[in-house]
Amino acid sequence: MNNSAVAYNAYKNNSINYASKEQLLLMLVDGAVRYVKQGKDAIINKDMGKAHIALIKCQDIFSELMISLDTSNNQWADNLYKVYAFIKEKLVEANLKKNIDVIDDIMPLIEEIRNTWHAAYKASIGSR
Template sequence: MNAALKAQQRYRDDAILSAAPERLLTMLYDRLLLDIERGEAALRRGDWSESSTQLQHAQSIVAELNASLTDAWDGAGQLRAVYTFLTQTLIGANIGRDPERAHACLEIVAPLRVAWHTASESLVARRA
């Protein structure tokens, strides 16, 4: 890896390590949406290797989001059910090579991403 790429990677790593919890959550949702979009696109063009890579990464993010849920929050059970559905649907999209299943995940994740970004911005504004 050349020096410029190493510097970029270090910058990304430092940004993640120093991010506030609400920022980490929005970063995960941003990447989740990107992975699903890329996975769907790869499925549509028949690139099974790339679609598998993207959809498996999306599954890993959903697993991390699920693991981070705390039962102290009243909505945790419902969100956990959404994460379970996403995991099952992402697996099905990957195994079945089904772009429509991947797209169904996009339709769930996109509004959740917006909601978490809005909540994060609200929290930051209250701190200011």
């Protein structure tokens, strides 16, 4: 590994280790969008191994988002959990079938979740 790669990995690890909960959430939703796009591109390019890895990473992100929610006595969190579970189910389907149509169906939802969390974060910073 060259020096710039080592420096980049150190920077990346530090940014994760010292990020706030809100920043970590934003990193996760950004990653979900990136990995679902990578999965779609890999299917288009007939690289099923790469597609599988990318879609599994996206599934893992939604699993993490699901377990991070406190759904006890919280209708909003319970509803969000159901949305995350639906997306994860569709990601599994897309991965098993390597079906771009399924990805195209859920991509706008994943992007909207990312956009919503980014907007909420910006609003919370503005109110401080």
